[in-house]
Amino acid sequence: MAQQGKPVEFWRWPETNWVNPYIDWEKGKLVTAGVDVGSVSTQAVIMVDGEFFAFGNTRTGSDSPNSAIKGMGYALEKTDMKIENIDYCIGTGYGRVNVPMAQQSITEISCHARGANFMYGPEVRTVMDMGGQDCKVINVDDRGKVLNFMMNDKCAAGTGRGMEVFADLIHVPVWEIGPRSFQISKEPPSISSTCVVFAKSEVVGLLEQGVPENEIMAAYCSAMAHRIMELLKRLGVKEKFVITGGIAKNEGVVKRLEKELGIKTAEQVWANPQYRKKNYPFDTQLAGALGAALFGQALLKMGKTISVKKT
């Protein structure tokens, strides 16, 4: 995906969007949207009467309002819906107060809990959201309500940003790190530095010593799993356990974490069999925006919305 003349940016994961071909939105009563402006990625999800209609998953730019507009535009791209057709929009994530089309904002903790409940089903008890700049462990009930949570937003170790820095350093696209970290003859000791900055020097040292790249990736993934374990141990993990966010897509980290934890993460499927049958795209990064759109549906139904204005 490198363009000619431009330096390859190995952290750049591909952007995606999708529309549900089985829904005629014009027949729907309630159209809501959730926009999750994270530090690294922005997702917009559109729901029609509680059904998943469309999404756009983009990278966050230099400011939140434009990133939200870009994400929403990307979600609408494959539809014939216009932004005016959305009845209620909720912003969430790091930049939630700067979502121009949103009437309300809800914290990403609540939205991830709610979204995970929708994606994985009511049996989910622990949701771990591994985002670009933070990592949250959330204990939830059967309705997706937050019971307790704990987060690390101070340190890049154990976040998506840490993985991106690593991808750039070893010049391997970020989505290849997971699979390649298993193409090794034996599991190497993990990177000993906690700090991403120090880990970088450690990795450079390993490269210099001629350690195979795949082994270094394994060492880095396992260090990240260790780091996340600390947070999980503090809050406690109950099954079903699910991971949302970008790092959930990195099997190198997820499988090593499962091994260390002794608990498997729940299968990546839609809780709703309707989606499962139709092979709808499952994207762990969508949990926040989905949760926000679901809150919008609930609030509209209860008539508890804040002055619905059309922008």
Place this chain on the structure above:
Amino acid sequence: MAGIDVGGKNVHIVIKKDGEIIGKGAAPTGIKKAETVEALYDQVLKQAGLMRKDVERVVATGSAAKRVAFANGFIADAAADARGVIKLFPNARTVINVGAEEGRSIKVSPEGKVLDFAINDKCAAGTGTFVEAMSRALEVSVEEMSKIALDSTKSIPMNAQCAVFGESEVVSLIHQKTSKPDISRAVMDAVAGRVGSVARIVGLEKDVVVVGGMAKNAGFVDSLQKNIEMPVTVPEDPDYIGAIGAADAALSSILEEEVKAKVVERESLPEGKAY
């Protein structure tokens, strides 16, 4: 006598004769640490007009002290700092060493013994590496930052603790048209804040002496004084203190003929409080 301090970023070597420094030198540690040490050692000896056989004892310290294959003994970093400082400043009770990859605070006795110490070696925030990372983002050299930070008129708190997040924050401060002196000040304040909290773990007692590479950074020293609300003293060659302390240790161990008791193996030292 020779003292060799192999740090995260630089190697420092000091050669002492009858208590006087007769040769010193520094070089970036690099990846091949052992080779750097060998080359620098020969260079420093040559400048002092000495041969390897002229040196009676070599004591190594620093995070990679064990890489000095020809060392006769090792001394813990904290002990080397304490020894190095107390010779120069007998009234020193707290030694704060801020290096490239570590920040530590040491409570010292009037005899130069380590009474207690706290260390941060896990996180780049509160170390020289943090300032280097920010200087790259700001496109201003560390030396320049240390000077212009003193010209700052506004104190802006940095939200990010982590060096990785700090880089993005510096970039957004630049976009907000924050002046370079103000950003530099914010960076120094952030490091001082972290170092100050390490220092408060062991407690601050006058006189406070600041050593290590960051002690050469005037902007940081100024921020640190404000943070800990105490004046600090900086020796002439703050980054050589570890090597000086190691050379002193080499000397005293010969004088007292208590080689093993005085120069201890790193592993047998009490663990500092990790924070």
